[in-house]
Amino acid sequence: MSHSTSIEQAGIVDSDVRSPSTMRATTYEDYGDASVLKIAEVPVPHRLPGQVLIKVQASSVNPIDYRLRRGEMKGLLPFGFPRIPGYDVAGTIADCASDSIFRIGDRVMAFLDHARGGACAEFAVCATDVTAKLPDSMPFDEAAAIPLAGTTALQSLRDHGQIAAGKRVLINGASGGVGAFAIQIAKAYGAIVTAVASGDNESFCVSLGADKFYDYHNTDFTELSKQWDLIFDAAGKSGYFDSRDVLTENGRYVSTEPDVKGMLVTLLTWPLSKSGKVMLAKPNAEDLRELIQLYESGKMSVTIDSRFSLDDVAAAHRRVESGIDRGKVVLINQRPHTEK
Incomplete structure (x- = not known):
């Protein structure tokens, strides 16, 4: 698949972690097939006490994402719309409390603790205790494949x-x-x-x-x-x-x-x-740290099936729905270039 090599090696470097007031995000306004997923400009989520704001460099698609999108679990998660799908995040801290264990610019992964998701966007918020610092040796695309x-x-x-x-x-x-x-x-x-x-x-x-x-x-x-x-x-x-x-x-x-x-x-x-x-997995930073330790010690590797850009989330969902033989489907955040 062309997507598996079309996006540059995803150890994305982005020194500008300042957060604007709006962001690009994948949203959907109703249940349905992958065609309901659209790119929209939405407000950057507000960080509450005990939370961090993450500039998302990469995320991934899991079966739970398309099942929620199709409405299979609307009885369990009867929330309103619009929704931003996704639970896996890898990126950098854009905002945090002054007494946080993190600092602005820290490389992190997170398993989002919001029932509705929120990962398929340029920024995401989550609790500090579902966020773990990444080693420099772990690229963002591989980190994004791990949390859920x-x-x-x-x-x-x-x-x-x-x-x-x-x-x-x-x-x-x-x-x-x-x-x-x-x-x-x-x-x-x-x-x-x-x-x-x-x-x-x-x-x-x-x-x-x-x-x-x-x-x-x-x-x-x-x-x-x-x-x-x-x-x-x-x-x-x-x-x-x-x-x-x-x-x-x-x-x-x-x-x-x-x-x-x-x-x-x-x-x-x-x-x-x-x-x-x-079982349904529960977001937990301690578990993320254990998984990172397994990765660093060489006991756990990450297999990526394919990579898609944020603009191609619908295609990524279809890829997962079709059945993945090996590994994970990863989304790479890249703001499109505009001509001047």
Whole structure:
């Protein structure tokens, strides 16, 4: 895809962090397909106490973004319009309190803590405690790929899956944005990892550390005579009751499918020895710092499927909706040049 190389290497340098009164942002006024996404000039969000204002250099698109845009979760998030999509941010601090742990110009990543998003814009605000400082070695495009997907993988495995060295972990949807991080995080914690994805992603999953691989076209892992201590369905394609027989006693099933059926599974199975959990990641700076540390230590890399400009958010959404085989779709903020 031309977008994967068309935008300059995204370690964007921008020394001007002053914030104007308005900004360009991707907005939508109603639910619908990707065509509802439009570029608009909107006010720069106001920073409240305990918040930072970030000049966004890069963000990324996650499945939750197009699902919200299509109205799939309007019962859970019944907010009004217009909306600015996106939860992943990488950029520089444009404004913060004088006693903040950050300084203007600091390079940061953030997992936005607003239910409606706000990342697909030139500026975004969020709480200080969902923001983490970036090392100089991490380019903005790679940083922007991490927050939501990396936090989802980390919290699913560590908090809900109680991962530990020697535990047998199966990751379904292992080559996607969340799954690729999950393989690497599980290996960093010393787990034995089985990856499930399409056959052409076997070498990719093995390169990330998977010990065993199954092509879901040829093998239904729920029908195997094996058992795992943790099944993490990063694709939302299996179900707790389908997977129960291949869980060990006291095994755990974790999914990222945020729907009513999944929530019921969480409620109904929590007392059982084999529990099921449908999780939604919670923004947390400590978790971002752990992910950054894994990156810096070489235990976690970032795979980018493609890069799009802010003006091409609709195309980026369509790319994610079509199904990503490997890695993340990243948005690079570049104000278009105007002729004088």
